[in-house]
Amino acid sequence: MNLPREMARRRLSIGVLGLTELFISTAVHVLFGFYIFSTAVASDVSQVLIDCLRPNVFNLGAKEVEERRKDKVVVLEGSPPPIVLVHGIFGFGKGRLGGLSYFAGAENKDERVLVPDLGSLTSIHDRARDLFYYLKGGQVDYGEEHSRNAGHSQFGKIYEQGHYPSWDGQHPIHFVGHSAGVQVVRVLQQMLADKAFSGYDTSEDWILSITSLSGALNGTTRTYYDGMQPEDGRSMKSICLLQLCRLGVILYDWLDITWFKNYYNFGFDHFEMAWKKTGIAGLVDLLLGNTGPFASGDWILPDLTIQGSLDLNSRLKTFPNTFYFSYATKRTRKLFGFTVPSSILGIHPMLFLRVLQMCQWRFPANSPLPYKGYRDEDWEDNDGALNTISMTHPRLPVEHPSCLVVDDSKCDPLQPGIWYYKMIEADHIFFIVNRERAGVQFDILYDDIFQRCRKHVLASSQPTLPNENSQ
Template sequence: MSVWILTPRRILWDVVCIAEVIVSVVVHLSYGLSVFGSAVWIDVMSTLSASRPQSRRHAHARVHPIVDENGENSKFVADDDDDDDDERATTRAVKQQHVEGFGAHVLEGHHEKPPIVLLHGIFGFGKEKLGSLSYWGGAEQRYDRILVPDLGALTSIHDRACLLFYYLKGGTVDFGLKRSQQFGHSRFGRTYEQGHYAEWDENHPIHLVGHSSGVQVARHLQHMLAEKAFPGHKTTSADWVLSVTSLSGAMNGTTRVFLDGICPEDGQTMKTISLLQFLRIGVLFYEWLDIPALKKYYAFGFDHYNLSWHKAGMSGLRDTMLGRSGPFAARNWVIPDLSIQHAVEVNKKLQTYPNTYYFSYATKHTRKVFSQILPKSFLGTHPLLFLRALQICLWRHPSHLPPPYDVYRDEDWQDNDGALNTVSQLYPRIPIEHPHCEIGTESTNDEVLQPGIWYYTTLQADHIYFIVNRDRAGVHFDLLYDGIFQRCHTQMRRVLKCQPVEAVKSLCNL
């Protein structure tokens, strides 16, 4: 009798799950195609514009927001390019007043600004991909000495860190003999004939700014530098990194991976029917086709697995589709790296180093309605993220499974930005909390910025508010990136002058 009662429920539940997967596939595929189409459209229009005579100045008038005292867009006005340049200059002058409290810090005997390296997140892309479209919404054009590497849209955190090292230093990417044997891919990858910052060392450090999973790439790279993990480079150290800035960073994993199709039992394997299974099939087929024009325009980053048809053949496609080989079978890709269970293991070895400055901008787009955490608004949340934001609010760890770490509580993981739980973005905290300080709430005039401490603040925004579409964030986009870049370009000495923390508070609280 009980079986007869439960069977219809089970069938209904399976139907709901399949329907949810279909909706997720349609939404994510539509968004991906729209971004790809936008990139193509921008390039086509740029080509056409370049072939035409320059139009009069007023034809380039831009619409920009006027922000009221509460930070809300109250109206929009159109200005020409000269007025827009004046406004940007004024904004930068105001931000410069904020950062003057840090003092002008330069490396002893070295007066050149260290480069700022922007590290994209999942499905992200660098300067070489998607034509003229910018993952960072054009933020990299606001200042000089900013590098935007392409690290692969779905490659693992470790593989991205390896690629990043050789992108900067130059040479042939070496993923390591042991790791290549463990995960079944080639040991060596692409070759950079000339590093983008070949002089990189302890006396010529870099600033790393990572969005989403990009911050874990930054932390993993610094760990590998400290461990001298790159063959032929025996003088590396953690001091090669001067600062790490996290923007919506996935430092402690996310419950979203369980909604997308990762099993909560281990945080690694995929459910049979899930969004990730559709993604896996599409990616493998894309890699197997290996169409040069498409791969040059957008790449998932799995070239070291030799998945193309002329290397793998039909048998290779069959084996990867059946889960016998390839990055998904080996679980050597980014989604499993973002599970809470994996974050616990990784954070046991990733350190917060005493000579590096750390900053974190967490994002939250939820609010408490009576006793339930819910998305802040439907219209204010990106359509790609609203469904997941609601699901993350409602997700509960299965009661029959052990918690992912000792003090795990569901209620701590409900606030989110549509992709990551806000609690994960603040600072490294599981399995142990790293040194941290919240800017703007408990700070006093006697406190000073020090290396080896995560200074964090929380912004009201969804996960992609500050990337791709610059117009969506408006003036807040300029304030955020101006603050980050100016801090990097002025804070360049390892021994920081004792300055009041009020300057920092004004910078972080946008």
């Protein structure tokens, strides 16, 4: 007699807990986003005040001063190969958020470093296409078939000047990708191998090395906590953090406020969601999920589910002439047989709750497992955004050649076509945005990456290195 009442109470309790968790997660993410945005604005305002108070010792006119303030396009030519830093989800490149650096100033460690600004929420495919034209120049072509299926314009931003126009097989590039950024580079390399860029005779050898920093190589269970359905890995739950994010992004792009879009852009301009194009009726369609990136699934989160990564990885290869290295991060440990957060103070407040949740993730019993041999316990270790098992090397649906690095000297010289990986005790944003937080480990990590690009991988060619005397 009391069973239905007990079940109703249990459902109510679960619902209240779910809403409480949603409120806390939303508040933490909004506060962190506001902190980043306000930090960037404060930095810009202080720089403007400094410029206004600084004496004009060169006696420049107002127009000349303004031109000097503009962020000029950095164009690299010749050798050694540039190093391209590719940001992850919600990230930004040089020129966005004022003077704030996504990679916390790591780009200043070498004279030949590029930091492209790619869509922070656009799909892996669209970001890979953007990255190619950012380097070579020209108008971004997303591909006719893909654009038709995704419901957006085939052509996007025009790069009047490529940042490395001489890029080809004789002038390859090093790429360093954080989080989802490494999958962008892997998809780009596969596109180069498949000669997918009209008018260019490309090959996989255009990429000399790929370094993955907390890379989303095999997906993450966090996507399900944020709102992706574990049943298919593509649709969203009705009430979740991602639904709130979806509404915010749609309103942001529909309002199309120039100053805000120039300061930070989610990257959906090719969907043409601005009010001038769609009007009120278009906004209603976007909010109802009838049109736009969230309707077609052409955005980043479906690519980061385990199912989405499986689909993506099924088409991606590890190439025999490219060097691969990855850093897998985790903030968990075993305690009495249970996986728990490894610290409290060492984990960023925005990530602590997710570290705890991801430790306890269990795939729903009524949902098909994402792949044969899946085990929940394999996915418990995490860094608050990605599972550690996902970051070492591509392993789904086929495991790629890999080697755990404990002692660097035993792996020297590195061999191409193998994913060398290290384990690091850190959360997902430890090595980005805030340099002071990582302390001396920041310099150790990025010096390791940059020296490998310059010394180990190119040891046989003996290039003329920038800052060689200082090294």
